[in-house]
Amino acid sequence: MGRFLAFLVLLIPGIMAAYGIKLMRDTLFNKLLEPYPALWLQFILGTIFVVLGVGFFAGFLLNRDRKKGTVQKRFQK
Known part of the structure; x- marks a missing residue:
């Protein structure tokens, strides 16, 4: 059960980062999606989604690695 919950916790930011990449890709191809009023706003929100998703995952x-003790000394608390 614990591994399943950890999987779900990591799945949500992963989906958010993938959606952010899709938003940025659609902006580069000048494809404006429905809820966004401008291309620049769509690109900025895509960038924010990617940064938050990857940042949470990292x-x-x-x-997890700090708890295991497998990080370098500069990353330990």
């Missing part, structure tokens, strides 16, 4: 992995 923080989760760093926290």
